[in-house]
Amino acid sequence: MPDLLLEFFSEEIPARMQARAAEDLKKLVTDKLVAAGLVYEGAKAFATPRRLTLAVAGIPVRQPDIKEEKKGPRVGAPEQALAGFLKGAGLTSIDQAKVQPDKKGDFYVAVIEKAGKPAIEVIAQIVPEVAKAFPWPKAMRWGEASAKPGALNWVRPLHSIVAMFGPETEEPEVVPFTVGDVVSGDTTTGHRFLSPGPIKVKRFDDYMAKLDAAKVVVDPARRAQMILTDATTLAFAQGYELVEDEGLLAEVAGLVEWPVVLMGSFDPAFLAIPEEVIRATIRNNQKCFVVRDPKTAKLTNKFILISNIEASDGGGAIIAGNERVIRARLSDAKFFYETDLKTKLEDRLPKFSQIVFHEKLGTQAERIARIVALAGHLAPIVGADVVKAERAAQLCKADLLTEVVGEFPELQGLMGKYYAQAQGEDEAVAHACEDHYSPKGPDDMVPADPVSVAVALADKIDILTGFWAIDEKPTGSKDPFALRRAALGVIRLVIDNNIRLPLLPLFIWARGDANGKDLLSFFADRLKVQLREQGARHDLVDAVFALPGQDDLVLVVRRIEALGKFLDTDDGKNLLAGTKRGANILRIEEKKDGASYTGAPDAALFAQPEEKELARAIGVAKTEADQAVAKEDFASAMTAMSKLRPHVDAFFDQVTVNADDPAVRANRLRLLNEIREATRTVADFSKIEGG
């Protein structure tokens, strides 16, 4: 079966958009092929800085023929109706229609056979549709055509399109179409500098081979692999080790079509700057890798650059040029760093009173004051020294005003630590300057030092209660202030450090005007996500949070764990089933009667021994469970509940709830309510799935 080769050749596509664009091209084209009845065997997509390439293998030569039956008028219908039917079905005489019986009599049926179109025609229609609506994150118009309405939008000017279709054994054909003012053809272009001529191609394999010869590596994974291998080898040959960097690797692989790895060096005097600053300078500004000495694990004065050409002088001029730029950049970084060291962190603070954090939440200075107060309040709870926690809170944002962080925002916190150490702050204070941002995500480490924990909690509780107070909560995918991450951070800080911290009073302490209950349910949602990722059942989170006063996350999680274990046992499963059954009956009957059956049942009205037994068992289980819960021994509370199970089972086996005597019936319904009430000592079983 024939294959399709597509290439969109343009001016330089931003590196960050390439991978996604290749995937989009593949998905959009193949989805449309399948929708058109052209089921293919396989597809691969690639991107370089100047091209998007798609190869689809095993496409049928033509669409399948479609047979369609069209129901017409009744036999003997008026002439006019018959004529309309013939016209609509494309028939010339009524003899061409079949006659079929149905309940009301005989009907005419036209069988329309639609021949499938050749695949090449379908593709010629599909590809321009995909191109015109291509989901580039940012697209543009250009040239003469941009003055006309409906001009093509592409990421950068589009220069040519290759579209070849045909079986392996025969000469493939150009799929004819036009996108914007580009006409599809069989010609692409080689490397911009190393092989700029036109190249005629037939199909994917010769396309890849010819481009390779024209110094273009089409496959980004191969370019990345080439860079990694060559960079590792080059570093190793000099006794060094490449500092691997996946993000940078992907980016530079998107900046070159023909990667050539070279090594340069810089003045070792620059190694006095913190390593992270050197790395950020060389990485962010110059897109080069840094290199370390495996013996000391420290950076060396070397860097690795990826050129897009094999230079006629072997790369000497390129290395010299990059060295000069890196020297200038490192000089700037060194200057920034040394300038920063001249000002104490606390002396930067007054400036925060001029910086608005959020128009409704005041200045950064006000925010810092709140964090200081919160950190001081939290310190005794998390076992931190109050003075140190407050000091750390005071200083933790000061590095935002330093030159280095201004230049490299990703170094916030880390620079705070360095500057705090340099001015002789307590180690715990210095570390809190860095670690109070943590955990930054689900995989980030959770600080354990109490001072860091106090400030990290204070930072997050302030931002959460603040935004809740002004009612700017995350919605859908919109969470500009990363409040979900902040809540998850609080959860992990509290649980990993086993901190007993009732949240509701803390929310009120932080900001009386924030809706604490609503914020707590936001925490419950975050906890659900967190537990689900760990494989726990999220419905158990609801079952526990549905109980009143559940704002101590350590206890909540312990209770969820005990509940999960209990529900894995037979006793647990059956008790859940029994409780749910009872609750269902109760719900139905309460609805029917328009009444609710609360309050203690009357022992005098128990007619059967199973009723009496159940009532007694409920009393015992509830007392035992209450006592266990008071001791925070949830496992024992569950065991106490499990003793209910045989009595619940026996009750449902032997007792008819809807007794004829209305008083007995009402009493039995009250007893069912008692089961529900008793189980609520450990969890709200109605929120648990299954059973």
Added chain:
Amino acid sequence: MTDDLPAHMRPERSFQGLILALQRFWADQGCVILQPYDMEVGAGTFHPATTLRALGPKRWNAAYVQPSRRPKDGRYGENPNRLQHYYQFQAILKPSPPDIQELYLKSLKAIGVDSALHDIRFVEDDWESPTLGAWGLGWECWCDGMEVSQFTYFQQVAGFECSPVAGELTYGLERLAMYVQGVDRVYDLNFNGREGADKVSHGDVFLQAEQEYSRHNFEHSDSDMLFKQFAMAEGACKKYLEAGYTADKSKHLMVLPAYDQCIKASHVFNLLDARGVISVTERQSYILRVRELAKACGEAWLKTEAGGGA
């Protein structure tokens, strides 16, 4: 082309030689070679030959040097590559020709940057000017890891769609010259290409100015006067725009003098900003006020003859 030049005119030896080589190159491509606009601007883009000419349907190809002032970037002459006054070379081609990237690479060749020897790259860099209400997509052009030019396809200027789109090339001349001359400190650039006693360096020409303007921009500029000037320029711009409309508002007859006042307001704002007398919150509103002027000028321009509206 560079081989025919006398030594003192060679772009890799002479700052002015580099400028002349670029002018010659773009003249050969059919551009009108303009002289710098005679007002203080923050970038070559502010020249009406770019801002206004980028709007409207008419063809327009021009190139020029534009002295650019960034009061905040002054460093009292102490930083090796930061200046509050520097030269940009600007080429604007409307509509953007299909081979504009090739032309750009040829222009580098014309100033001695050989693409067989140097690693030239187009790295994503979208451009936006909040004060001009303008944006475009393009790249910063790297030569061996150094940004030497900005390349933009204008999509919108003064809040109006560019139709057709213009391609804009901006060369940072000092930086480019430092690169081709192999100099690490801008003031060490050879300005006139002569050697020995005849040599004039960039520092000979501009170092004192950098020191003086840094003092002025950061310490002594008269804020009271500047605040007044801003308000006056803003008022005059609006007044001139209103006066320039024909009775039925279908044509505009006086946009260029109005636009001068918009430029003026923009530069005065930059001076006030450098002086540190505009708070963070006020800053945004000043930017918006300049943008309103730029938009009004763009709208008026589209009703002039050169703007294609008359």
